[in-house]
Amino acid sequence: MSELRQDPTTNDWVVFAVERAKRPQHMADKVHHKELPERDESCPFCPGNESRTPEEVYMYPHFAKVSDWQVRVVPNAFPALAMKGGIERREDGPFSHSMDAFGAHEVIIEAPSHNVPMALMSYDQVEQILRAYLNRYIRLGRSRSLKYITIFKNQGPVAGTSLAHPHSQLIATPVASPNYRRNFEFAVKYYDDMGRCLYCDLFLDEREKGVRVVTETKHFFVFHPYASHSPYETWIAPLEHCASFACVKVEEITELAKVLKDTLFSIYQALDNPDFNYMVLTSTTDDTNDPYYHWHIRIIPRLTTIAGFELGSGMSINTVFPEDTAKFMRELANKPEGA
Amino acid sequence: MSELRQDPTTNDWVVFAVERAKRPQHMADKVHHKELPERDESCPFCPGNESRTPEEVYMYPHFAKVSDWQVRVVPNAFPALAMKGGIERREDGPFSHSMDAFGAHEVIIEAPSHNVPMALMSYDQVEQILRAYLNRYIRLGRSRSLKYITIFKNQGPVAGTSLAHPHSQLIATPVASPNYRRNFEFAVKYYDDMGRCLYCDLFLDEREKGVRVVTETKHFFVFHPYASHSPYETWIAPLEHCASFACVKVEEITELAKVLKDTLFSIYQALDNPDFNYMVLTSTTDDTNDPYYHWHIRIIPRLTTIAGFELGSGMSINTVFPEDTAKFMRELANKPEGA
Numbered sequence: 001m002s003e004l005r006q007d008p009t010t011n012d013w014v015v016f017a018v019e020r021a022k023r024p025q026h027m028a029d030k031v032h033h034k035e036l037p038e039r040d041e042s043c044p045f046c047p048g049n050e051s052r053t054p055e056e057v058y059m060y061p062h063f064a065k066v067s068d069w070q071v072r073v074v075p076n077a078f079p080a081l082a083m084k085g086g087i088e089r090r091e092d093g094p095f096s097h098s099m100d101a102f103g104a105h106e107v108i109i110e111a112p113s114h115n116v117p118m119a120l121m122s123y124d125q126v127e128q129i130l131r132a133y134l135n136r137y138i139r140l141g142r143s144r145s146l147k148y149i150t151i152f153k154n155q156g157p158v159a160g161t162s163l164a165h166p167h168s169q170l171i172a173t174p175v176a177s178p179n180y181r182r183n184f185e186f187a188v189k190y191y192d193d194m195g196r197c198l199y200c201d202l203f204l205d206e207r208e209k210g211v212r213v214v215t216e217t218k219h220f221f222v223f224h225p226y227a228s229h230s231p232y233e234t235w236i237a238p239l240e241h242c243a244s245f246a247c248v249k250v251e252e253i254t255e256l257a258k259v260l261k262d263t264l265f266s267i268y269q270a271l272d273n274p275d276f277n278y279m280v281l282t283s284t285t286d287d288t289n290d291p292y293y294h295w296h297i298r299i300i301p302r303l304t305t306i307a308g309f310e311l312g313s314g315m316s317i318n319t320v321f322p323e324d325t326a327k328f329m330r331e332l333a334n335k336p337e338g339a
Numbered sequence: 340m341s342e343l344r345q346d347p348t349t350n351d352w353v354v355f356a357v358e359r360a361k362r363p364q365h366m367a368d369k370v371h372h373k374e375l376p377e378r379d380e381s382c383p384f385c386p387g388n389e390s391r392t393p394e395e396v397y398m399y400p401h402f403a404k405v406s407d408w409q410v411r412v413v414p415n416a417f418p419a420l421a422m423k424g425g426i427e428r429r430e431d432g433p434f435s436h437s438m439d440a441f442g443a444h445e446v447i448i449e450a451p452s453h454n455v456p457m458a459l460m461s462y463d464q465v466e467q468i469l470r471a472y473l474n475r476y477i478r479l480g481r482s483r484s485l486k487y488i489t490i491f492k493n494q495g496p497v498a499g500t501s502l503a504h505p506h507s508q509l510i511a512t513p514v515a516s517p518n519y520r521r522n523f524e525f526a527v528k529y530y531d532d533m534g535r536c537l538y539c540d541l542f543l544d545e546r547e548k549g550v551r552v553v554t555e556t557k558h559f560f561v562f563h564p565y566a567s568h569s570p571y572e573t574w575i576a577p578l579e580h581c582a583s584f585a586c587v588k589v590e591e592i593t594e595l596a597k598v599l600k601d602t603l604f605s606i607y608q609a610l611d612n613p614d615f616n617y618m619v620l621t622s623t624t625d626d627t628n629d630p631y632y633h634w635h636i637r638i639i640p641r642l643t644t645i646a647g648f649e650l651g652s653g654m655s656i657n658t659v660f661p662e663d664t665a666k667f668m669r670e671l672a673n674k675p676e677g678a
Contacts, residue, residue, distance in 0.1 A: 003439060004439070005436070006437070008434040008436075013517070015420060015512070017418070020418070081354060082341075094544070095540075095545075095565060096344075096544075096565050097344070097347075098343060098345070100343070101340075152646075153647055159644075159646060160646025161646070171648055173343075173652075175343065175352045178349070179651065179652055180652070182521075182653075201434075205434050206434075226434060226435050277647035278647065298651070307498060307499025308492055308493045309419075309491050309508070309510055309618075311618060313487070313489045313519070314518035314519075315512065
């Protein structure tokens with residue numbers, strides 16, 4: 001039976017039209033994955049081509065010789081924002097507020113190898129990627145002018161990538177993101193009412209119910225949310241309250257790497273290496289220690305197209321219940337492979 | 340120079356990264372448009388195949404013989420919502436609110452011809468499509484259980500369509516859309532402060548400035564908004580205050596058809612027949628006569644991909660200023676063709 005479900009973090013309603021999954025071409029046409037070489041002479045991210053990107057701002061191992069790195073972070077050669085100008089607002093009448101495109105836009109080159117997606121990397125490699133995220137997050141977060149840092153990954157053309165070499169990106173803006181602002185206001189209201197973090201309570205509730213849980217480790221919790229906006233939307237969240245990604249403890253990173261890699265591998269298996277995005281959702285840099293928000297990673301396999309209804313209404317149409325997809329993922333996780 | 344601009348209808352910031360337009364593959368790869376036949380035997384929307392869709396709920400001419408129609412509206416054969424059940428909310432704990440997927444999902448088959456996009460249709464044909472929209476909007480709006488009606492068009496695979504035959508859709512939901520709810524709250528606050536409709540004031544300001552105006556007719560106004568979320572985002576708005584699409588007067592429909600067709604034809608020419616969405620954005624059916632919102636049509640050519648940054652932050656990255664695109668469209672409009 002189809003139904004509408006209300007997202008408990010925004011009050012937005014999501015349409016679950018599960019019969020609609022039966023219509024012809026209900027899923028985005030599978031993009032043919034080209035066989036990639038291990039190294040591509042023309043790829044600016046491949047070892048040996050370091051001179052074709054701006055100079056790195058982070059590298060692992062930290063004192064690696066050129067072309068001997070494991071993870072490398074460079075400024076985006078075509079940045080959406082840059083550390084030029086300031087954060088003063090300009091006003092050209094009441095309806096025209098602007099400011100400099102001040103910020104940072106970096107590329108995290110995830111590995112030397114051109115053709116191994118994160119789902120198939122070693123735990124150690126994924127751990128080094130997360131350490132690079134954390135290092136850059138904390139370093140940029142020290143700037144009082146950068147208010148919000150989005151770390152994200154676009155894998156595959158449907159998910160918006162133009163370069164095949166495994167990489168993620170970081171964009172730091174001088175303003176809070178609209179999504180964060182909405183989630184924050186909503187969570188503050190809950191905190192006013194209940195005296196607790198909305199997300200902490202939501203996660204407790206999901207763990208008690210169990211039907212949408214994929215897995216749980218000592219510090220992290222993986223589940224498919226009640227009002228998932230698209231099929232197989234997956235959240236990886238810390239069990240302990242923490243508003244900002246900056247408060248991940250170094251000893252938790254090893255565990256998070258294992259959880260992330262296992263989750264991506266399950267999705268790779270279940271959906272045949274789909275295009276996907278993931279985003280590290282966190283508080284503003286001003287709100288690192290606040291009691292309201294709760295950082296997490298959100299993974300969105302791009303199986304459906306965002307069309308006129310979604311753009312116009314802001315509503316999502318999902319074609320499968322998270323209880324069913326979470327169950328499928330739990331069963332898959334019981335047949336370990338890879339890594 | 341790149342900059343950030345604040346959307347005056349939401350306060351969301353948009354990144355204008357105009358240098359980014361120079362990067363390789365900055366625009367979504369052009370989808371190859373297949374040559375289509377005028378009639379396709381296998382198409383359920385082509386004349387002669389009427390039995391392959393559910394029975395029509397509207398037809399023009401109103402008493403046309405089978406296969407002799409000019410516009411035909413049918414329930415979607417794979418509906419996201421249907422008139423089954425009711426609108427009572429169910430609660431399975433504080434974080435699990437649901438209701439029946441009650442609503443309507445209809446397809447407006449825009450013309451008998453399989454291969455003529457709306458940009459190339461006659462003014463009369465577009466007028467009959469708009470009359471069908473208005474008829475269905477008003478008819479469904481009479482139901483007290485349907486609160487919000489989104490009329491939209493997905494043209495081309497990138498914009499989410501799976502059938503080539505020219506068509507639009509209508510989805511009626513028992514709840515207000517999230518986008519409307521946010522716009523409404525924002526507009527109510529402006530009305531509280533200023534005693535006037537935010538959109539009326541915004542349109543006056545844009546008409547005075549002129550740089551983002553594409554054209555203006557007796558009752559309608561076409562412009563590219565100051566904080567356009569994507570290249571060539573175009574709004575068609577009534578000059579006179581009106582919250583709901585339901586208050587378009589019948590005598591204005593002829594004029595609106597001309598404005599819509601001319602606008603789509605300009606986009607067709609300027610961007611080489613791009614995939615696009617348009618949406619009729621309107622108030623809830625409860626708020627038809629309110630002084631806050633202001634209905635309009637929003638056209639979004641799908642030239643960029645919605646990727647991890649956009650999904651995570653809710654921010655948009657645009658690569659061209661609306662002043663430049665509006666100027667280009669004004670110049671194009673001075674060389675009339677088509678129709």
